[in-house]
Amino acid sequence: MSNRTTDGQTFAVLRDLIAKDHAVAPETLTPETPLKSLEIDSLSLIELIFTLEERFDVVADKVPDDLPTLGSVADYIDGLIAARPAANDHGAPAN
Secondary structure, X not given: OOOOOOOXXXXXXHHHHHHHHHOOOHHHOOOOOEOHHHOOOHHHHHHHHXXXXXXXXXXXXXXXXXXXXXXXXXXXXXXXXXXXXXXXXOOOXXX
């Protein structure tokens, strides 16, 4: 079940980060793209989550072990965005 509260914005940012860091064409990346196919291991995933935390002004207490695809990572960040206090939610990601 999808929780894309930012109308695909989270996935777009994630896709652009992955495309830049892994030298792949962004149009080849979909929500179903497995992290393993991009050689993203657990340490790389934690680094990616840290980058997304800063970008979207959220905090991940613990990175789940069950984030197998780019879409699941985007959904996880969307969940953090939805759960943050309303006072911090300006409808746009942090710079």
